[in-house]
Amino acid sequence: MADINESDRAAASCGGSRVVLEARDVSKCYLLDEIEVHALRGVDLQVCDGEMLSIIGPSGSGKSTLMHLIGLLDRPSSGSVTVEGEEVSSMEPNQLAAVRNKRIGFVFQSFNLLARTTALANVELPLVYAGVSGVERSRRAREALERVGLGDRLNHLPNQLSGGQQQRVAIARALVTEPSIVLADEPTGNLDSHSGIEVMRILQDLNEQHGITVVLVTHDETVSRHAQRIVELRDGRVVREEVVQKRVMAEDRRIALEAEEQALLEARGSE
Numbered sequence: 001m002a003d004i005n006e007s008d009r010a011a012a013s014c015g016g017s018r019v020v021l022e023a024r025d026v027s028k029c030y031l032l033d034e035i036e037v038h039a040l041r042g043v044d045l046q047v048c049d050g051e052m053l054s055i056i057g058p059s060g061s062g063k064s065t066l067m068h069l070i071g072l073l074d075r076p077s078s079g080s081v082t083v084e085g086e087e088v089s090s091m092e093p094n095q096l097a098a099v100r101n102k103r104i105g106f107v108f109q110s111f112n113l114l115a116r117t118t119a120l121a122n123v124e125l126p127l128v129y130a131g132v133s134g135v136e137r138s139r140r141a142r143e144a145l146e147r148v149g150l151g152d153r154l155n156h157l158p159n160q161l162s163g164g165q166q167q168r169v170a171i172a173r174a175l176v177t178e179p180s181i182v183l184a185d186e187p188t189g190n191l192d193s194h195s196g197i198e199v200m201r202i203l204q205d206l207n208e209q210h211g212i213t214v215v216l217v218t219h220d221e222t223v224s225r226h227a228q229r230i231v232e233l234r235d236g237r238v239v240r241e242e243v244v245q246k247r248v249m250a251e252d253r254r255i256a257l258e259a260e261e262q263a264l265l266e267a268r269g270s271e
């Protein structure tokens with residue numbers, strides 16, 4: 001009986017769509033030099049199928065910790081995390097890894113690409129782990145790179161690419177296993193405004209055109225407004241939840257930025 005009520009509660013918050021990831025009363029305590037750090041203190045979070053959700057909050061509020069938990073990279077100290085309704089704590093480590101590799105793609109602030117490895121080989125890597133054959137690997141990696149507009153940079157090394165291009169390689173790497181969920185932790189944190197807008201455009205496109213569930217961590221208010229829903233953390237607690245009424249569309253920002261730069265150029269030209 002309790003189970004039915006619980007799933008009703010979850011479904012209600014997702015407006016009838018499926019809950020793909022859920023944290024329930026989750027706490028995380030790190031022990032560092034015998035000092036306890038309470039990174040999360042009783043967080044409830046539901047991620048709905050096909051939504052784009054932002055987690056916002058100041059530095060140290062627990063955003064990355066929460067991402068690690070819902071991304072199955074770490075386990076909570078208490079509380080429960082479920083994926084598609086299945087309790088994470090009851091899964092064996094290899095089962096957990098299998099679910100993660102199959103369903104979830106990660107994008108990090110610092111790109112995390114292998115330095116002496118081409119864009120193509122970086123994107124192929126998750127498929128190596130998945131045991132996909134060489135020919136198939138390179139076909140799928142090329143396709144993923146084309147999808148993020150880097151079909152002409154296959155053999156470039158990370159240091160031969162701009163920050164924005166490196167992040168697009170990282171997005172291609174996250175996509176190559178065809179996950180249903182992409183988790184992006186401060187994906188625009190190290191990027192200039194042009195590249196940041198391009199990365200947000202790609203994430204919005206994955207969400208809108210391909211139905212991929214996107215969870216985005218940011219400390220930037222404007223970036224957070226690219227999502228449909230915002231959850232705000234402070235000191236390890238959820239302090240605010242908002243349905244975004246007027247979403248920021250990256251494509252609109254791109255057009256506005258280009259117009260601004262054009263106007264600036266023209267003003268300089270007529271000086």
Ligand code: ADP
Pocket residue numbers: 030031032037038039057058059060061062063064065066
């Ligand atoms: P955010 O991503 O919002 O900046 P984090 O989730 O990274 O916040 O960190 C939340 C709190 O937990 C911070 O006080 C941070 O110092 C601490 N913390 C994070 N990871 C660890 C760790 N591995 N060991 C000890 N403390 C940690």
Ligand code: MG
Pocket residue numbers: 063064065
């Ligand atoms: Mg963080």
